[in-house]
Amino acid sequence: MTATAIAHPNIAFIKYWGNRDDALRLPCNSSLSSNLAGLETRTTVLFDPSYTEDRFVLAGKAQEGASLKRVTDFLDLVRNLARHDIYAQVDSANNFPAGAGIASSASAFAALALAASTAIGLKLSESQLSRLARRGSGSASRSIPNGFVQWQAGEGDADSFAYSIAPADHWELIDLICVLDSGHKTVGSTAGHALAHTSPLHALRQERVSERVELCRKAILERDFALFAELVEEDSEFMHAVMRTSTPPLVYWLSETEIILWQVKQWRKAGRALCCTVDAGPNVHVLTLKNEVDWALQELGKLPGVKQIYQAGVGQGARLVDEK
Ligand code: DP6
Numbered sequence: 001m002t003a004t005a006i007a008h009p010n011i012a013f014i015k016y017w018g019n020r021d022d023a024l025r026l027p028c029n030s031s032l033s034s035n036l037a038g039l040e041t042r043t044t045v046l047f048d049p050s051y052t053e054d055r056f057v058l059a060g061k062a063q064e065g066a067s068l069k070r071v072t073d074f075l076d077l078v079r080n081l082a083r084h085d086i087y088a089q090v091d092s093a094n095n096f097p098a099g100a101g102i103a104s105s106a107s108a109f110a111a112l113a114l115a116a117s118t119a120i121g122l123k124l125s126e127s128q129l130s131r132l133a134r135r136g137s138g139s140a141s142r143s144i145p146n147g148f149v150q151w152q153a154g155e156g157d158a159d160s161f162a163y164s165i166a167p168a169d170h171w172e173l174i175d176l177i178c179v180l181d182s183g184h185k186t187v188g189s190t191a192g193h194a195l196a197h198t199s200p201l202h203a204l205r206q207e208r209v210s211e212r213v214e215l216c217r218k219a220i221l222e223r224d225f226a227l228f229a230e231l232v233e234e235d236s237e238f239m240h241a242v243m244r245t246s247t248p249p250l251v252y253w254l255s256e257t258e259i260i261l262w263q264v265k266q267w268r269k270a271g272r273a274l275c276c277t278v279d280a281g282p283n284v285h286v287l288t289l290k291n292e293v294d295w296a297l298q299e300l301g302k303l304p305g306v307k308q309i310y311q312a313g314v315g316q317g318a319r320l321v322d323e324k
Helices: 065-082 105-119 126-136 138-143 189-193 202-221 225-244 255-269 290-300
Strands: 002-007 010-014 019-021 031-035 041-047 055-058 088-094 148-151 162-166 173-179 274-277 284-289 308-312 319-323
Touching: 002 105, 010 138, 010 202, 010 225, 010 274, 010 284, 031 138, 031 202, 041 105, 055 065, 065 088, 065 105, 065 126, 088 105, 105 126, 105 138, 105 319, 126 138, 126 162, 138 148, 148 202, 162 202, 173 290, 202 225, 225 255, 225 274, 225 284, 255 274, 255 284, 284 290, 290 308
Parallel strands: 055 088
Antiparallel strands: 002 041, 002 319, 010 031, 031 148, 041 088, 148 162, 173 284, 173 308, 274 284
16 A cells, blocks of 8 residues: 655745635635646655554654644545545655755645555545645645646635646746745744734735736736736735734745845846746745746846755646556
8 A cells, every 4th residue: 555646846826825714724815826847745655554653754854743743634634534544654755955945845745645545545536636635735735736726715625626727838937946045944834824814914915816816817828928927926025915914923035035026027127027926935936938047047146145046847736656
């Protein structure tokens, strides 16, 4: 009873921030993203009746405490679905560094959902898998389907899942991930979501976010970079405004973050196809098109504080690697 799966992280164009139900990870709003090709989590799950507890090994290191608990809680969901009570060994590794500021919970829980459900003998549909992955990490629901993805907020657990709106090869969008400070300690997204409601701007963002999802989806389907860029930056700015005005305030940006955001806006005004989005950390995802990449890499590399730039095109959905 073993299976191995790989999944990519994803970058949200219209963000998930705040839940209607924290335990079920039912989001306040629908969100849009694309998977990040080349960056991946590979996870093997082995259920064995001789085990007396779950084990979780990340990058060769046995995990304990909160990291292990999050995985065992998730395995409990899988066991409940399969009506089995056997323990498992989970071996997981990312091909991108832990300190790179690329959130790994999306690819981690997408790969774990697929590997664990397969290993235990469940045959879940894509939407069932996305719902399951969502319970581990909200954004993981979006790493299940292929390419460009929409996570519909839904009414409840049954219809809150993600689906592909266009395949990976629909549009040659490139994410240049500018790493500023890999070691920065911040409030994690799970704790952050719980604070969203304390911001007076949260309700205001919610008023407009469905409209932004619809427009951004249209921009992606029509490959309209100018419209896409405006919506992506507006939503990222708005989410960070919500974060900053929460109690306590969450400030993820460094001064170098602001410099990149400002500079990219200037370049766009001058006709370059570039825009920015920032997750729960200081690093800037600069989204651009293939023909701008060489120029952008050169110019971004000159900006203060940029330690490294990762490049990712649009990736596939989660998939099985090896079934025994
Ligand atoms: C800012 O999915 O990481 O990246 O469900 O608690 O694991 P949990 O949160 P997570 O939140 C992602 C927040 C974000 C925006 C986004 O990816 O939509």
